[in-house]
Amino acid sequence: MLIEDFNEVLLPSESIGGVFSHVRAGKFGDVLSACNLTDLEAKGFKFTWHRYIQGVRHLAKKLDRALVDLEWQDKFREAFVENLGRLHSDHHPILLRYGGLPMFKRERPFRFEVAWSTHKDYQEVVSGAWSVCEKDVLRGLDIVRDDSIIFNKFTFGNIFRNKRRILARLVGVQNCLEEQPTDSLAMLEKHLWKEYNMVLQQEELFWYQKSREKWVQCGDRNTKFFHTMTMARRKRNKIHSLFLQNRNWCTEDKILQSEALHYFKDLFCSNAPVGNVDLGLDALPMISDEGNVGLVRIVLKEEVYTTFIQMESFKAPGADGFHAFFFKKYWHIVGEDVWNMVREAFIHGSFDRKLAETLVVLIPKVDAPTSIKQFRPISLCKVIYKIITKVLVNRIRPLLDSIIGPLQGSFVLCRGTTENALIDQEIMHYMNHSKSKKGSLAVKLDLEKAYDRVEWDFL
Numbered sequence: 001m002l003i004e005d006f007n008e009v010l011l012p013s014e015s016i017g018g019v020f021s022h023v024r025a026g027k028f029g030d031v032l033s034a035c036n037l038t039d040l041e042a043k044g045f046k047f048t049w050h051r052y053i054q055g056v057r058h059l060a061k062k063l064d065r066a067l068v069d070l071e072w073q074d075k076f077r078e079a080f081v082e083n084l085g086r087l088h089s090d091h092h093p094i095l096l097r098y099g100g101l102p103m104f105k106r107e108r109p110f111r112f113e114v115a116w117s118t119h120k121d122y123q124e125v126v127s128g129a130w131s132v133c134e135k136d137v138l139r140g141l142d143i144v145r146d147d148s149i150i151f152n153k154f155t156f157g158n159i160f161r162n163k164r165r166i167l168a169r170l171v172g173v174q175n176c177l178e179e180q181p182t183d184s185l186a187m188l189e190k191h192l193w194k195e196y197n198m199v200l201q202q203e204e205l206f207w208y209q210k211s212r213e214k215w216v217q218c219g220d221r222n223t224k225f226f227h228t229m230t231m232a233r234r235k236r237n238k239i240h241s242l243f244l245q246n247r248n249w250c251t252e253d254k255i256l257q258s259e260a261l262h263y264f265k266d267l268f269c270s271n272a273p274v275g276n277v278d279l280g281l282d283a284l285p286m287i288s289d290e291g292n293v294g295l296v297r298i299v300l301k302e303e304v305y306t307t308f309i310q311m312e313s314f315k316a317p318g319a320d321g322f323h324a325f326f327f328k329k330y331w332h333i334v335g336e337d338v339w340n341m342v343r344e345a346f347i348h349g350s351f352d353r354k355l356a357e358t359l360v361v362l363i364p365k366v367d368a369p370t371s372i373k374q375f376r377p378i379s380l381c382k383v384i385y386k387i388i389t390k391v392l393v394n395r396i397r398p399l400l401d402s403i404i405g406p407l408q409g410s411f412v413l414c415r416g417t418t419e420n421a422l423i424d425q426e427i428m429h430y431m432n433h434s435k436s437k438k439g440s441l442a443v444k445l446d447l448e449k450a451y452d453r454v455e456w457d458f459l
Contacts, residue, residue, distance in 0.1 A: 002037070002067045003081075003096060005049075010039070014062040016047070037067040040096075043241045044083040044249065046368060048092045064094050080240055082251075097240075110145050110321040114209045114314070115202040116156060117329050125151050126330050130337075137341045137384065138354055140334070141320055159206055163199045166192055209314055209323075239362070243371045260362065263372045285403040295395050299346050301339040305331065307390045311383070318382035319357045327383060338384060345388050355385050 008028040012020045032038070047060035066081045073079070079098040086092045116122045125147050133140030170192045177185050241251040244259055287295070313325035327334060345351040362375035369375060381389075400412050409420045431440040 001040075001069075001072050001096075003065075003094065005064045005091065007063055009061050009063070014047070015060065017059040018061065032067065035067075036069050038069075038073070040066040040068050040073070040079065040081050042066075042081040042083050042094070042368060044370065045085070045092055046083075046370075048083055048094065049090055050086070051090055064091060066094065066096060082241060085249075109319070110149070111317065112148070112322045112326050113152070113206065114323070114325055115159065115205045116148065116152065117325075118198065118202055118205065119156055121155060122148075122151065123330070123333075127333050130333050133337075135337050135340065137334070137337050138352060140337065141322060145321065159199060159202050163196070163203060166196050166199060170196060239369075239375075242369070260372055260375075264377060285405075287399055287403060291399045291402075295399075296346075299339070299343045299391060301335070303391060303394075304339045304342050304387060305335065307387055307394065310390065311386065316361075316380050318380045318385070319359050320382050322383055324383050324386075338387070341384060342388055342391065346391075351388070355382060357382065358385075 006028070008024060009015050009020070010025055010029055010032075042065065047062050048064035049061050051059045053059065064083075068079075076098045079096065082095045082097060084093045084095055126144055129143035129147050130140050133143055170189065173185055173189045173192060177189065239256060241249065242256060242259070244250050244255070245263075250256060250259070308324060308327055308331070311324040313328060314323055317323050327338065341351070359380040360377050361380060363378055365374050365376050397413060404412055409415050409423075410417045427442070431442065434440055
């Protein structure tokens with residue numbers, strides 16, 4: 001680990017008020033790449049050096065940082081840097097917390113491991129659990145979860161421990177082959193090579209699933225890259241400390257939890273009762289009779305399967321811990337019951353409330369968030385719940401052009417947000433060059449609030 005004032009910046013966003021040198025930043029980046037060093041995540045203030053020129057011009061840069069290699073980061077997974085307030089210097093002091101702050105400990109939720117599917121006995125675990133679920137999908141998933149935990153502990157085992165054991169046996173067999181080669185040792189070496197390749201595949205899938213790097217294709221065996229991305233993603237998503245609404249810097253876990261709960265309750269809860277609203281339209285757009293027939297038709301098994309294929313296999317799972325990959329892999333076992341569950345939901349217009357259980361998590365909007373406003377809440381829904389909604393989406397998507405006006409620029413096929421930006425530029429250009437004596441007025445809405453919660457009174 002290196003902690004120092006490096007007197008250089010890597011990105012234009014790491015400085016304000018000065019001239020950014022691409023040449024010097026490139027040389028600094030080359031040094032970090034050659035030494036296999038990465039910048040340890042910093043909390044608190046974005047810039048670590050400030051200076052005022054003639055009392056007016058303000059310069060600020062991120063000159064102080066902590067650089068670590070992969071081995072150090074793996075040993076101290078909870079480590080991060082905290083940029084403290086500056087007092088008697090133009091530099092902020094930086095504090096390394098290598099053990100992490102005491103966080104609220106809870107039981108880790110179940111997560112389906114893709115590597116289990118490579119074991120020859122795991123399909124029997126799924127089929128055995130499904131044979132006793134009596135066509136109840138939610139109960140079947142609960143049984144699969146319990147049996148998978150037992151399977152992982154007593155049959156599948158620890159991937160990294162198995163890798164070390166097989167490699168040690170392989171080295172021992174090769175030493176014996178050098179001294180006294182025999183057919184039995186040669187066959188054993190071949191068998192161990194096959195086991196070693198399998199455990200490498202399992203290790204790759206393990207880190208690939210956790211890193212969720214979409215642009216890297218499976219098959220490279222680049223587990224070090226996946227491991228690094230996983231550690232970086234965990235550090236980026238973990239909330240260690242934030243500025244509270246009173247601008248006090250807080251590192252206490254319970255206070256941060258209370259702050260987040262209070263903020264999002266205030267954001268999502270409505271304060272004003274909503275009555276009948278007159279939209280000022282003579283007639284609302286209508287869906288044709290043919291479109292209505294298509295929306296309420298019986299769900300076919302092929303339609304559900306096609307919807308599954310459209311889903312990303314390794315998206316973050318919901319409360320039950322199962323990815324879409326599980327249903328794709330074992331569709332021949334679970335497909336019939338899943339289809340019946342989706343079909344019944346469309347027939348009766350309702351489903352088991354357990355299916356709608358959702359995990360709400362906070363995703364940072366920026367690289368180094370300092371306040372709760374810089375986090376975006378997302379809902380992690382169960383896969384079958386997603387299937388019901390995606391079937392609805394696939395059915396209503398062809399009808400959107402007939403019920404949504406041309407001024408809506410997003411969330412419709414073949415329309416994009418960039419169109420809004422172009423129109424905005426044209427409007428501002430017109431306003432700047434307009435010679436009208438009456439003048440023009442532009443109103444900017446709080447898009448964040450309008451997107452998170454749409455209230456008629458606010459609009």
